[in-house]
Amino acid sequence: MLRVLFMLAWRNLWRNHRRTFIMLAAIGTGVWAMIFMTALTRGMVDQMISDGIKEMPGHVQMHNPEFRDDPSVNNLIALDDAELAARFEDAEFKAWASRVRVPAIVTSERDSRGVTLLGIDPVSEREMSFVNYDDVAGRFLESSDDKGIVIGEKLAEILETEIGKRIVIMSQDPDNEIADRGLRVVGLFTASTSATEETYVFMGKKTAQKMLGIEGATTEVVFLGDDYRNVDPLYDAVVGKVDGNVEISRWYDVNTYLGTMMGVMDGFVLIWVIVIFLALSFGLVNTLVMAVFERIREIGLMLALGMKPGSILGQIVIESMLLLAIGLTIGNVLAVITILPLQNGIDISIVADGMEMMGAASMLYPALYANDMILANAVVLILGFLASLSPAWRASRYEPVEAISKV
Amino acid sequence: MTAVSCIDLCKTYRQGDQDIKALDHVSIDIQEGGFVCLSAPSGGGKTTLLNAIGGLDIPDSGQVIVAGTRIDNMSKGDLADLRLRQIGFVFQAYNLIPVLTAQENVEFVMQVQGMAANKRRDRSFAILKEVGLEGLEGRRPAEMSGGQQQRVAVARAIASRPALVLADEPTANLDSKTAGELMELFKMLNELHGTTFVIATHDQRVMTFAKRLIRMLDGQIVEDIDQRAA
Numbered sequence: 001m002l003r004v005l006f007m008l009a010w011r012n013l014w015r016n017h018r019r020t021f022i023m024l025a026a027i028g029t030g031v032w033a034m035i036f037m038t039a040l041t042r043g044m045v046d047q048m049i050s051d052g053i054k055e056m057p058g059h060v061q062m063h064n065p066e067f068r069d070d071p072s073v074n075n076l077i078a079l080d081d082a083e084l085a086a087r088f089e090d091a092e093f094k095a096w097a098s099r100v101r102v103p104a105i106v107t108s109e110r111d112s113r114g115v116t117l118l119g120i121d122p123v124s125e126r127e128m129s130f131v132n133y134d135d136v137a138g139r140f141l142e143s144s145d146d147k148g149i150v151i152g153e154k155l156a157e158i159l160e161t162e163i164g165k166r167i168v169i170m171s172q173d174p175d176n177e178i179a180d181r182g183l184r185v186v187g188l189f190t191a192s193t194s195a196t197e198e199t200y201v202f203m204g205k206k207t208a209q210k211m212l213g214i215e216g217a218t219t220e221v222v223f224l225g226d227d228y229r230n231v232d233p234l235y236d237a238v239v240g241k242v243d244g245n246v247e248i249s250r251w252y253d254v255n256t257y258l259g260t261m262m263g264v265m266d267g268f269v270l271i272w273v274i275v276i277f278l279a280l281s282f283g284l285v286n287t288l289v290m291a292v293f294e295r296i297r298e299i300g301l302m303l304a305l306g307m308k309p310g311s312i313l314g315q316i317v318i319e320s321m322l323l324l325a326i327g328l329t330i331g332n333v334l335a336v337i338t339i340l341p342l343q344n345g346i347d348i349s350i351v352a353d354g355m356e357m358m359g360a361a362s363m364l365y366p367a368l369y370a371n372d373m374i375l376a377n378a379v380v381l382i383l384g385f386l387a388s389l390s391p392a393w394r395a396s397r398y399e400p401v402e403a404i405s406k407v
Numbered sequence: 408m409t410a411v412s413c414i415d416l417c418k419t420y421r422q423g424d425q426d427i428k429a430l431d432h433v434s435i436d437i438q439e440g441g442f443v444c445l446s447a448p449s450g451g452g453k454t455t456l457l458n459a460i461g462g463l464d465i466p467d468s469g470q471v472i473v474a475g476t477r478i479d480n481m482s483k484g485d486l487a488d489l490r491l492r493q494i495g496f497v498f499q500a501y502n503l504i505p506v507l508t509a510q511e512n513v514e515f516v517m518q519v520q521g522m523a524a525n526k527r528r529d530r531s532f533a534i535l536k537e538v539g540l541e542g543l544e545g546r547r548p549a550e551m552s553g554g555q556q557q558r559v560a561v562a563r564a565i566a567s568r569p570a571l572v573l574a575d576e577p578t579a580n581l582d583s584k585t586a587g588e589l590m591e592l593f594k595m596l597n598e599l600h601g602t603t604f605v606i607a608t609h610d611q612r613v614m615t616f617a618k619r620l621i622r623m624l625d626g627q628i629v630e631d632i633d634q635r636a637a
Contacts, residue, residue, distance in 0.1 A: 306491025
């Protein structure tokens with residue numbers, strides 16, 4: 001029986017070629033739009049998260065419990081460098097680093113700016129930093145006691161300074177006295193957003209500790225795991241190695257904006273897919289209603305010959321599913337062949353200022369996930385099935401005598 | 408044996424603000440192997456009676472018994488099953504499924520019945536040959552003449568070997584030569600397979616083929632003639 005239903009559904013699908021092709025074009029375009037736009041949005045959000053995590057950096061961070069509310073040098077981590085090394089040196093983290101992170105003011109002979117001073121060990125942060133050391137104009141820091149300073153290109157532009165010139169970095173020590181030091185700019189880094197280039201300056205960790213009068217102490221320890229979507233194992237491992245006098249945070253606790261973005265993205269994709277499908281469904285239902293209306297006599301004939309109403313319903317639903325399956329195939333293929341050539345990124349610098357406000361970069365890399373494609377296909381098939389039930393049900397309820405005699 | 412028995416059938420249709428009595432206390436018995444023509448002018452009730460016998464329409468009152476089973480109180484599903492397994496239909500027009508070939512149309516009922524593919528194919532080829540359509544098995548209805556289409560419909564009606572074939576104005580859209588050939592085919596099948604035929608018509612030429620002629624007028628049987636005796 002199923003075979004005859006499939007045969008009838010398939011052949012009926014191609015009875016009105018033009019209508020079927022128009023509907024396939026609509027479904028294909030709709031599915032393409034679902035997947036393509038989802039890939040763009042995913043790509044943007046993924047990059048925002050990825051850049052955000054690199055800026056923090058790390059998937060898990062450790063601070064003094066007061067530090068996130070008051071990120072000053074007064075809120076140091078109770079463990080000094082030696083103790084931290086003893087606890088984490090043998091741990092199987094992908095990477096970890098302790099650092100000094102304090103607010104500061106940087107001044108050139110032309111201008112000054114409020115910045116975040118990062119005192120780092122460049123060797124241990126290489127893997128997790130948002131700065132590609134090799135792309136730095138000039139050079140990046142070489143060790144913890146490097147005497148140079150690396151700033152962003154944007155900040156250099158604002159301060160009207162350049163490599164080789166000296167600038168003054170100023171902050172407070174634990175006694176609330178001014179701590180400052182003149183340093184030569186040894187490198188200019190670039191980042192995905194100019195805001196990042198403007199915000200961060202890098203010093204050697206020991207140099208920063210010495211300037212701030214906190215030798216051996218840090219304000220932040222960062223840990224990198226394998227997957228930012230699954231940070232709990234890393235979090236648990238870190239928690240297992242420290243006592244209660246520090247605060248351990250996952251990346252989405254530190255940057256709640258990014259955490260929320262990730263959380264709402266799945267919901268957004270689902271809503272987007274459903275909205276497009278709703279637009280498609282009018283065409284689908286209309287096509288099926290027309291198909292049923294045109295075949296009312298045939299349906300009456302099949303019922304008169306002994307076909308059960310359930311089989312008529314099944315035939316119309318199968319026809320709808322075949323239409324959707326072909327449309328989905330077209331849409332999926334279109335999506336893949338239009339997204340793959342864009343894997344090297346789409347330059348959206350024309351709207352970069354607006355995008356930067358959301359933390360997005362000026363290059364957009366579409367992210368095509370199998371799960372998103374499965375979701376789009378499943379939504380279309382499931383909702384398409386439900387949408388086809390109404391015309392199919394009507395067709396199955398015809399009285400054979402009345403249907404045969406319809407003019 | 409009685410193939411069909413109708414007892415005191417009544418059916419009234421509402422047309423505008425008028426009630427039309429399509430069947431007015433109709434009672435008939437049709438024996439197995441019968442070749443019966445129901446004759447009436449338009450609106451005389453012959454199609455309504457045919458539909459009642461075929462389980463396509465439910466009478467307001469009275470009983471319809473087909474092959475010993477009362478069908479006027481059956482569920483829709485049971486009626487569909489009865490039509491599928493025990494009754495063959497030939498309608499006036501729109502008899503065939505346009506997207507199926509002649510052979511597939513003939514196989515349709517057998518396929519819905521669940522008959523094995525090779526058995527269906529053998530039987531459909533044999534029957535198409537029997538009705539004179541050998542070589543046209545792969546044609547779709549649109550590629551055949553009206554007479555050929557009716558022959559395919561007849562082939563489909565008898566392919567599953569039903570005890571009863573109901574034909575509603577089967578020659579209405581055919582020229583006289585083709586109509587005569589179709590009736591000869593009915594007669595041959597009736598004699599060869601013993602299939603009971605009930606044909607609703609107002610075509611005088613068709614009536615001459617019938618063993619029994621039942622004339623109706625305004626929903627009542629007005630004449631019942633055994634033409635074998637005539």
